[in-house]
Amino acid sequence: MSKLLSSLSPPPTGWSSATNFCNWTNVKCDPTNSFVTAIDLDSAAVSGTLPPELNQLTQLQSLNLQKNSITGTLPSFQNITTLQQILLDDNSFTSIPDNFLLGLTNLQTFSISQNYKLSPWEIPNYLSESTNLVNFFASNSTLKGTIPDFFNFFPNLQNLRLSYNDLTGSLPGSLSGSEIQNLWLNNQIQGLSGTINVLSNMTQLSQVWLHANAFSGGIPDLSTCENLFDLQLRDNKFTGIVPPSLMNLPNLVNITMQNNRLQGPYPEFSSKVEATIGITNSFCLEKPGPCDPQVSLLLDIAGSLGYPLLLADSWKGNNPCQNWRFVNCDSLGKNITIVNMARQGFSGTISPSFANLTSLRNLVLNDNKLSGSIPSVLTSLPQLQNLDVSNNNLSGEILVFPANVKFNYGGNSLLGKNESQGCCDGAGANPMNADGSSSKASSSIGMIVGVILAVSIFVGVVMFVSYKVHLKRRGKIIGRVEGLEEGKGKPKTNFMIKTQSQNSGDHSQKGESMNSFSIEILRQVTNNFGEENILGRGGFGVVYKGVMVNGTKIAVKRMESGAATKGLKEFESEIAVLTKVRHRHLVALLGYCINGNERLLVYEYMPQGTLAQHLFERQDLGCDSLSWKQRVTVALDVARGVEYLHSLAQQSFIHRDLKPSNILLSDDMRAKVADFGLVKNAPDGNCSVETRLAGTFGYLAPEYAATGRVTTKVDVYAFGVVLMEIITGRKALDETMPYEKSHLVTWFRRVIVSKDNLKKSIDPILEPDDATYESICKVAELAGHCTAREPYQRPDMGHAVNVLGPLVERWMPTRPEEEEASSSSGIDLHMNLPQILRRWQDDEGSSRMFYDDDLSFSTQSSIPSKPSGIKDSVSSMDCR
Secondary structure, eight states: OHHHHHHEESOOTTOOTTSOGGGSTTEEEOTTSSSEEEEEOTTOOOEEOOOGGGGGOTTOOEEEOOSSEEEEEOOOOTTOTTOOEEEOOSSEEEEOOTTTTTTOTTOOEEEOOSOTTOOOBOOOGGGGGOTTOOEEEOTTSOBEEOOOSOGGGOTTOOEEEOOSSEEOSOOOGGGTTOOOOEEEOOOOSSOOEEOOGGGGGOTTOOEEEOOSSEEEEOOOOOTTOTTOOEEEOOSSEEEEEOOGGGGGOTTOOEEEOOSSEEEESOOOOOTTSEEEOOSSSEESSSSSSOOOHHHHHHHHHHHHTTOOHHHHHHOOSSOTTTTOTTEEEOTTSOSEEEEEOTTSOOEEEOOGGGGGOTTOOEEEOOSSEEEEOOOGGGGGOTTOOEEEOOSSEEEEOOOOOOTTSEEEOTTOTEETOOTTTTTOSSSSOOOBOTTSOBHHHHHHHHHHHHHHHHHHHHHHHHHHHHHHHHHHHHHHHHHHHHHHHHTTTSOSSOOOOOOOOOSOTTSOSSOOOOEEOOHHHHHHHTTTTOGGGEEEEOSSEEEEEEEOTTSOEEEEEEEOTTOHHHHHHHHHHHHHHHTTOOOTTBOOEEEEEEETTEEEEEEEOBTBOBHHHHHHSHHHHTOOOOOHHHHHHHHHHHHHHHHIIIIISSSOEEOSOOSGGGEEEOTTOOEEEOOOTTOEEOOSTTOOEEOOOOSOTTSOOHHHHHHOEEOTHHHHHHHHHHHHHHHHOOOSBOTTSOHHHHBHHHHHHHHTTSHHHHHHHSOTTTOOOHHHHHHHHHHHHHHHHHTOSSGGGSOOHHHHHHHHGGGSOOOOOSSGGGGGOOTTTSOOTTSOHHHHHHHHHHHHSOOBOOOOTTOOOOOOOOOOOOOTTOOOOSBOBOOO
16 A cells, blocks of 8 residues: 555645555445555546555455546456456556456446547457456446456346447357447447347347447347447448338337448338438338339349448449349330349359249349258249349259249259258269169269369369460560660560450440550650659659640650669550540559660659649648539549459459559549559459559558558558548658557548547538538548458448439530540540550651560569659649
8 A cells, every 4th residue: 555655746635655555535444454455546636656566465356546637557356356446547557467357257337438548459369357347437448359258157237338449340149148238339430340130139228329430231120128228320331221120129219320231111200219310221201101122122132241341332222223223124114124232142042032023034143152942932023034143152952944044053062952851962862882882973073073173174274285385475574675775776576465345434445556666766855864854753763744845745664774674664564554544533644765774664644743742732832722523523433444444344453552642633633543564463352363563652541561462452541541631631651640540541531420520520621511521521531441450341342332322513515436535635535555655656756666466575574662652743743
């Protein structure tokens, strides 16, 4: 007790070393006055630290230190088995030892809420020894990790409060059937996820706060929770129909449901319930009433799939024939004729409700994760022509459809197998071998082994031939690049890079040759790479402005001569990507130059510089700031460009360095994504590819920074950071800010919890009115989703386009074909690259074209990272 007295400042009132500690104010001892049993310093206005000797108070039953300013490391209370109550909330403790609650078998109440300065800690699993626990409070205490699945050890637990922390994962199953009455888990930084189905068996619940998380799926039936009076579900990802039982809870007086993706009929609560429904859900109507019958059927189908968020985001309104994703209707726009949900990763079962869509002709469900049986009622669909359920996890019998129905069910290994047969083929009794095994099974196994062996040999031959072809082409590429290097701009052999093509207005229609500029021409148009023409500097080198004889402006990226290896890799990568993709929101590559150690790339010129310059350097450059309409338009342009890279081109790519300095602006403030030196081929499906870490700190997705494994979701994360910068006018990393605000994503996640905080955090230049503020809130919500810690929690770029599209006044060109033209670049994109560059040949008289129909360019080299914060721009700001 003397140690405790000396460590607190000022000394608590009534405490003095001159008197026996059992006589100190608010200190209680046992009847012998030998052992301290209780210390109560509630709101005593003391600071200082707690000495480790506190764990020597072996008879301590109650320690009450809340509402003070005590700092430092908490002492361990290990094995003080008499302890029943520990109240530490509203202090400034900095860390917790691993064993601080170990062995407290009689602990009933523990509270450490409102300790903001604690180092991140996790709820210890050994707490399960405290089987008498009644109250556990740890809000705003920097908790991280998952909630342990140990609530079956706490038969008396009534209050669990863990709000405002960084807990992740799902609700543990052991909560089901517990005696908890008050459950507060709201406002986690990243968000708890998964369903909340365990609540349906928590019959003692009276107050539940789950808002501001990432919970998904449907709201469960809570009809057994008759004591529930307050239910906070807002700001999550709940989908599905609001169960009627929720509207009939006898004691419910308050419920919030806004900012979810709830579907079906608009819920109607009694007048005694304060219900906040909001306008951001996906109800079929804006007021109570039944949905269209086809809508109800589709929602039944969605229910069998667990109400996927993807369907909730795209199935809105009361007419499924109006742009509902995966659904097509007849020419009159009345009856559903096609449902195509192939390759969406859906789990769950196939709903019998499909059979009630009587006009259905095509039902495509292949390559998902569906289980269970195929409903036999589907055989009665009168107009069905095609049913594809291949490559799922279906079981049960193989149905027999009419002869006119094409039925594809391959890739379901359990389909057509009963339990006794296991994985054997056929039905009924099989002939038996002498040893009791099935001869039919044996022959089937032999056939399978033979097929596998044959396929293995075939694959081996194909791989060997492919490898030899790869080596041959790699040698041809190296030889031809060397020829270019030795020839000082005049190659010994022809050089052409083929491009992928699709029949789309957003990119090239056929393979295009790449123009080779002479070094003399590029020196001439850039005034011998004069300092006055420098647009930017980056890891690759320097970017210069050039003006052709006809007045057309270009941007020339010149590799620094001392960075040959690194520059060659980025040089190759930019050419490899930009000759395969062409889109109005991706910067156009016009040509290249190789002359000795010189390597240069020529791009279209973007006169209004980079988004970074407009957001962060406008005062130094003397430019007008971007309006909100301009900012959200830029965001939509970028989203469309990256969506094309990810999923709309024939070959998918990951940019890996999306940031404002790589977003270029035209005179009309339309955006194009630039700098493709770090691009990687996107992997198929949900797998990821491991690569060297590259990019810029502040924009790196957590899983990429930690493991080096990359998917398209790393671009989605970086895009979310860009959205945050657009909203706040702040950089992703700003060392001039206080530490707790220097990392934009971490700070922004705390901001968007409260709309008041968000309003204070908007770039003050914007001064939004109500309509603009509503738009900003939607973009802020999208930014939060894009920067979710787990990749699977982030949307794809198509979703970002869908969110941003309605916020931007649709840009309509005079003629549809003008959508590919750039009004400010001086480049006619109606022409293909050879046509563009031949026109330049006529103007300049010395550019050369080279062709080789046999050569496709590819690069297998890893791409080094660029230093954080270094610009690599092909643009210049011209605000005069």
